[in-house]
Amino acid sequence: MAHATAARAPDGVTAHIDVSRVSKAFERHGKVVRALDDVSFAVPTGRVLAIVGPSGCGKTTLVNIIAGFERPDAGTVSALGRPVTGPSASRAVVPQHYALFDWKTVRGNVEFALKAKGISRGERRALATDHLERVGLASVAELYPAELSGGMKQRLAVARALAVEPPCLLLDEPLAALDYQLRLRLQNELTAMLERARQTAVVVTHDVDEALYLADEVLLMTGSPGTIDSVVRVSLPRPREPYMRNMPEFAELRQVIWDALGLVEARQPQQEGITPACAS
Amino acid sequence: MRLPQRRRVTQLGLLLALLGVWQALSSLGVLDPEIASSPAAVASAWWRWFTSGDLVRDCATSLGRVGLGMLLATGVAVPLALAAGAIPALDRQLAPVVELLRPIPPIAWVPLALLWFGIGVRAAAAVVFVGAFFPIFTAVYTGVVEVDASKVNAARSLGAGRRQVMMEIHARAALPSLFLGLRVGVGMAWMSVIAAELVGVRSGLGYRIQLAQTLLQTDLVIAGMLTIGAVGLCMVAALGAVERLTIPWHTRPRRELRTA
Numbered sequence: 001m002a003h004a005t006a007a008r009a010p011d012g013v014t015a016h017i018d019v020s021r022v023s024k025a026f027e028r029h030g031k032v033v034r035a036l037d038d039v040s041f042a043v044p045t046g047r048v049l050a051i052v053g054p055s056g057c058g059k060t061t062l063v064n065i066i067a068g069f070e071r072p073d074a075g076t077v078s079a080l081g082r083p084v085t086g087p088s089a090s091r092a093v094v095p096q097h098y099a100l101f102d103w104k105t106v107r108g109n110v111e112f113a114l115k116a117k118g119i120s121r122g123e124r125r126a127l128a129t130d131h132l133e134r135v136g137l138a139s140v141a142e143l144y145p146a147e148l149s150g151g152m153k154q155r156l157a158v159a160r161a162l163a164v165e166p167p168c169l170l171l172d173e174p175l176a177a178l179d180y181q182l183r184l185r186l187q188n189e190l191t192a193m194l195e196r197a198r199q200t201a202v203v204v205t206h207d208v209d210e211a212l213y214l215a216d217e218v219l220l221m222t223g224s225p226g227t228i229d230s231v232v233r234v235s236l237p238r239p240r241e242p243y244m245r246n247m248p249e250f251a252e253l254r255q256v257i258w259d260a261l262g263l264v265e266a267r268q269p270q271q272e273g274i275t276p277a278c279a280s
Numbered sequence: 281m282r283l284p285q286r287r288r289v290t291q292l293g294l295l296l297a298l299l300g301v302w303q304a305l306s307s308l309g310v311l312d313p314e315i316a317s318s319p320a321a322v323a324s325a326w327w328r329w330f331t332s333g334d335l336v337r338d339c340a341t342s343l344g345r346v347g348l349g350m351l352l353a354t355g356v357a358v359p360l361a362l363a364a365g366a367i368p369a370l371d372r373q374l375a376p377v378v379e380l381l382r383p384i385p386p387i388a389w390v391p392l393a394l395l396w397f398g399i400g401v402r403a404a405a406a407v408v409f410v411g412a413f414f415p416i417f418t419a420v421y422t423g424v425v426e427v428d429a430s431k432v433n434a435a436r437s438l439g440a441g442r443r444q445v446m447m448e449i450h451a452r453a454a455l456p457s458l459f460l461g462l463r464v465g466v467g468m469a470w471m472s473v474i475a476a477e478l479v480g481v482r483s484g485l486g487y488r489i490q491l492a493q494t495l496l497q498t499d500l501v502i503a504g505m506l507t508i509g510a511v512g513l514c515m516v517a518a519l520g521a522v523e524r525l526t527i528p529w530h531t532r533p534r535r536e537l538r539t540a
Binding site (some may be wrong): 032040055064067068069085087089091092093095096097099100101102103104105113115117144145146161163164170209 | 428430435438439440441453454529
């Protein structure tokens with residue numbers, strides 16, 4: 001099922017991001033790789049969509065197409081009602097490995113975004129400080145990215161993208177490089193941030209819990225060719241709270257996704273299931 | 281690179297040992313002073329050269345040519361490399377020209393340079409230009425072309441225009457490459473100017489060696505060679521210092537911050 005009708009915007013709600021019948025193929029080592037095949041979905045205003053799937057299923061290609069870095073071979077993408085023809089500050093990206101500007105200080109990275117937005121030189125400094133304070137980086141404003149910890153780099157990438165106040169935010173594996181504990185903590189920060197700014201967001205991740213924790217809807221993709229398998233609605237209220245991870249609803253949704261991805265059997269262990277190691 | 285005092289001293293061990301062996305072989309009469317003068321003779325020749333004022337003049341002459349040639353080479357190579365990196369059509373036109381001219385050693389340009397510019401500073405600067413141009417051009421071009429595409433994309437997705445991306449992403453990300461090019465370029469420039477002075481340009485350090493050789497002043501030849509080495513070393517060290525000041529984000533040692 002290539003068409004994810006479940007993700008269609010309800011009537012009367014503007015679809016901020018609309019992906020329609022998008023296909024994209026690459027040639028790699030002389031072979032044609034179908035990264036995306038007839039993919040369609042929409043993200044309504046203010047909603048967060050997570051895209052989950054195995055490596056190589058076309059998640060990043062999809063985000064690159066929405067961002068305007070790549071053009072689809074077939075199909076159309078529109079954002080804010082206009083066709084996407086290239087990158088735009090209305091669809092700011094938090095890239096996979098942050099893509100921080102190493103040659104600029106933490107402040108300089110944010111000021112770059114403010115300059116791109118057309119903020120005058122005089123106002124940039126104070127505004128950059130505001131943005132850095134919001135993510136707790138004001139005290140390291142004069143350091144260079146190479147001097148930051150992984151979590152700080154991640155926060156800087158988010159602060160830099162938010163500095164242009166984009167109506168849509170695209171996050172490509174935003175927390176993949178971080179250790180588990182830090183990931184949990186930053187998931188809380190991200191859900192709060194997405195709630196505060198009311199952005200329309202697309203989050204690519206391979207972490208099922210992360211997708212459920214951040215998103216209103218989870219798009220499941222399968223690879224070669226990259227297609228949409230199904231869409232899972234997460235009806236828990238946003239912003240999410242840590243206790244929600246333990247709710248039965250959360251566990252059920254997780255199981256639904258696991259089943260769809262063919263990851264983990266749902267059956268309870270019985271005779272032939274898991275037996276304690278010390279029993280025999 | 282700031283080494284502890286003790287390591288700096290021990291680093292000179294091999295150098296001092298070589299000098300000792302050289303002096304011993306000379307004192308024992310193994311080395312013919314006409315062919316390889318003793319370190320003591322070289323030192324005294326150097327001192328005579330220095331006190332006459334010729335050393336400073338020779339160095340100033342050669343360095344002036346390097347300075348002029350480097351300035352021209354950098355001034356032409358950097359914009360051209362930036363443009364070639366940004367404009368594929370220009371790149372395609374430029375590539376065959378660059379690849380054809382690059383293998384020609386700077387010294388092979390000396391006859392033409394002398395014909396065009398006479399025997400003065402302009403001919404030497406032209407040879408230096410040829411020597412320094414290619415390392416600088418290639419390094420900057422590579423730096424620009426290999427700028428991390430994800431950073432260019434990130435900048436564009438923040439709404440940065442062509443100009444901001446060019447000046448603040450491509451040009452800045454290519455700075456370490458520029459310094460690499462300048463380091464290699466200044467080495468080539470120095471070798472080129474000495475070579476030019478050895479074969480035709482009649483002043484400077486290279487000419488001094490050539491003159492000393494015809495007068496059978498082997499000690500002065502060796503003193504001249506070592507001076508050339510020392511000046512070259514100083515130029516690269518000075519460039520390194522400028523690099524550390526200019527791009528601290530690239531060379532500054534990392535302070536680990538482990539608070540998330």
